[in-house]
Amino acid sequence: MRAVVVNSFGGPEVVEVVETELPEPGAREVRIKVAAAALNPVDAGVRAGVFGGAGKRIGLGWDVAGTVDAVGVATAWSVGDEVVALDYGMVKPVGAHAEYVVVPADAVAKAPTTVDAVHAATLPLNALTAEQALGLLEVTPGQSLLVTGAAGAVGGYAVQIAAHRGISVTALAREADEELVRSLGAARFTAGAIEAGSFDAVLDAAVLGEPALEWVREGGRYVGVIPHAEPASVRGVWTGAVEVSADGARLAELVRLVDDGVLTTRVAETFALDEAAKAHARLDEGGVRGRLVLVP
Template identity: 40%
Template sequence: MQVVGVEQFGGPGALAVHEVPQPHPGSGSVRIRVQAFAVNPTDTGVRAGQRDSSQASPPYVPGMDAAGVIDQVGLDVSGWEVGDEVMAIALPLSTHGGAYVQELVAPVGSFTRIPRGISIEEAATIPMNGLTALQILSRAALAPAQTLAVTGAAGLLGNYVVQLARAAGITVIADAAPKDEPLVRSLRPDHVVLRGASFARDVRALVPSGVDALADASVQQDEVVDAVQDGGAFFSVRGWEGNRARGIRFDRIMVAQEYRSFDKLEQLRHAVESGTLTPRVAEVLPAARAAEAHERLEAGGTRGRFVLTWE
């Protein structure tokens, strides 16, 4: 089968299509014929050699989001059949590898049916970012009317955090650059403040004591931590351990811990079907143009996700 990956870590140009043996599902797993896979910022770290690759061998294959059709079912699997359309989270550099593949072996629990009424390409944007958003909200454990600030609200992770938090009755303060304000307002946060250096000050103007929690989807770290109240919570998606300020709980979000979180995948499916969650595709490209997708993603300003498909 074909995969997109790197023989040697490097820039986007290191990505290429490679032929590898076709995998088969073992007990408790299925094989998914991948039709679409999303390009996320974490994928660029795999490509560049910024992740632990000691348990993998080349070609190193990125990708945490896939959608397609089950074409083989392993032993001891019930409730799933050949032909089921599913969306899955994948773990690059681990046993079953990343999502930039034509065939993905996925253990039960790491996939669910795609939501009704959306395309395979849209479904490919949901698992990894959706599970990240749910992990943040689960660990925040905010009650209705408590306050959550979200940086990077215009990005896909930020979109999902805002929408899921609002559905839970949480008061949401989201940031937006002027060009992104219409998009962010469409997510229906309670308040929108300007993205950038004034963020913490603007949040404090709305909530003088500071917010109960902050989801730092745009990785602004020290620049925005003053928006959080004493003893509040700060959620980092890039492993920041925080500055130990004012009794704030600094929590590093690791979506790999959600690899078999079937109940949360089902929650995401229902959220899309109910209109609570809006998948967002920036552009669909053929898999052979993965390097271009990585270049454009790293250039910044992408709204939604590039989705790659096998021709």
């Protein structure tokens, strides 16, 4: 089968499509025939060597939508099930950017019925990150939440999930994105000029760090999206960062929100698997609204 890998670190030029052995599922695992797989900033980080693995062949890709093709023992899934999953792992020989991928059975959820596989592939990593970040923030209905980078994939899902739960969301984004983030459910919008201590909680999807921390009230909560890179606590503000984990049960709840029209999946552009390097180059250009998706 074909798979997207890097054998050395660098820019998009190091991305290769290679022939490799078809993986076999073990106990409590399933193999998915990939219909679509989103490209995320973490893939660019892996490609650049941010997470280590020098000297190894590293497979890329975390998000997958497709069809169960084979199952190991002790799984509840059946061949032919249409699913989505998070293929967690920084350094792995094969990732979701491949024709087939093996994942733990408990990382899998039924695919949405209201969107196609290309759109479904944009859900697992970014929506789970948003959901788990909101859990760390412990924000409740009636409290105020600022989401930085609200027009991005994680930020956009966070706005929608929080607004659906009755949380008052202010979106920080570029002025050109105001209409978009308001359509996602933000009650208020700002492109800057935020008063210090204005919010009960801040989800810093734009990775602003200390400036965003200043916008949290005394004793509030701040969560970033890069593990172990959150700023130090000040004024009694709890600080942390989300490290996403695969969670098929939680992913199933997010799928339900897609089918209920609460969550909007956004695709910027699709690329054939053989065009993976081209997709990485487009990601590096920036300004992408929605996800780039590879289609084997």
